[in-house]
Amino acid sequence: MPRFQDVMEHFPFEPEDKAPMLIRKTDYMHHIYPPNNAFTSDNNYLIVSTDTLLLGIYELAPGGSFEPIDIHPGDEMYYILEGPVVQKSNYGQYVEIQTGEGLLIPQETWHQGNNFSDHKVRILFFIAPKAWGEDVPPKVFPTADDTKTFKGRKNGQIPDVSGVQGITRMPTTDDLGRWPIDGRAARQKPSNIWRITDQDKLVTLLGNDSPMLMKFTVSTDYGHMGEMIVPPGGGKGPRCSEPTSHEGDLVLYCMEGPITVNFPERLESFIMEPEESIFVPAGEAYQLVNFDGYPVRAVFAIAPGL
Known part of the structure; x- marks a missing residue:
């Protein structure tokens, strides 16, 4: 059985072999992350990983969160299959996302999911253009102290993102490619995560x-x-x-x-x-x-x- 890090950008086929393909649930590649510590892991199902995108599902047990905190060299997007989940970023932004809602996590923004409910949370996640850099997984991760919390020990050392605004208007078809924010603007540091409700x-x-x-x-x-x-x-x-x-x-x-x-x-x-x-x-x-x-x-x- 191959490890998920060994099939990145080559699952379920090589990039040169792309063709329409039905991928059944039994074809998804299961793994837990991180694989070396089940106590802080989430349950993962890899659906597709090509040279252009990665799509998968991760599950959080009741009361659980994944550790270490995550980061990617591409934008990550969520569609919540079964919520709610509380997602935090390294700059102290916390959003509670419900079933059917979405989330934008800009490139290289540290993030972590937390399940405060009494049932399993399921999230369809999409990363483009790349999910991982040369290090899979990265060798350096922040700790819980490196993110802002209420009266956190390192709050004064972490940048202020209070001026970064959220969604303020209804979009139109002309906003395609720039919703909920222009991607380049979203990736400027310090960056925010963006919750997208059904409205x-x-x-x-x-x-x-x-x-x-x-x-x-x-x-x-x-x-x-x-x-x-x-x-x-x-x-x-x-x-x-x-x-x-x-x-x-x-x-x-x-x-x-x-x-x-x-x-x-x-x-x-x-x-x-x-x-x-x-x-x-x-x-x-x-x-x-x-x-x-x-x-x-x-x-x-x-x-x-x-």
Whole structure:
């Protein structure tokens, strides 16, 4: 059994072998992190790790948090599958995120998740363009004292981020690529983490003749994460989204299904059940098809371009 650090950017295929692929839940690669201390670990499932993005799920036990505090050379985005979770950054910002909400953690921002509930927390996480640098994992981590807390021992040594503002307005389609903040601005030090509630999501439609609802939790120059929702009812046939493709690689994670993913140019399709995923390489045309009498929904992660 390979270790997760040995398959980074090569799971479930080599970058040169990218093709549409259905990835079942049983295909996800399980590991705990950190692997050398189960007492402070989270439960991880790696779904995809390519040269452009990483998508996975991590779980926190009731009352638990992961240690050491984490950091990545890319932006990290969350979609909360089962919350709530309290996330902290190294500059003393704490946000409580509920089921269905999102989070943006800018590049190289230290962060840590805490579960203060009586049930397991599950988070779909997406990192682009890179999840790890040359050191996997990094050799140096901060301690709890290196982050601001109420009357923390090192509070006076840590930069003040009180002037960094949060979301203040409703987004439009023109904000794609810069929501909830321009990525380059978000990465300036000292940096903040950004909670995206359901009311904060950038809502738009794909297609005019057969529209599909899209809700972006995050859309920056590094990557895009959100939901695709296909309603029921197609008249004489099933309801279909209009064929589209992306400049970057796409991974879909099925929340409510089944969802049929059709590749019209390949004359090929896959059925995606809840908790399964599909990888779609850049430039590949696809459409989502709903054969049922209720809405179907998938979380999407795209990197780098729409």
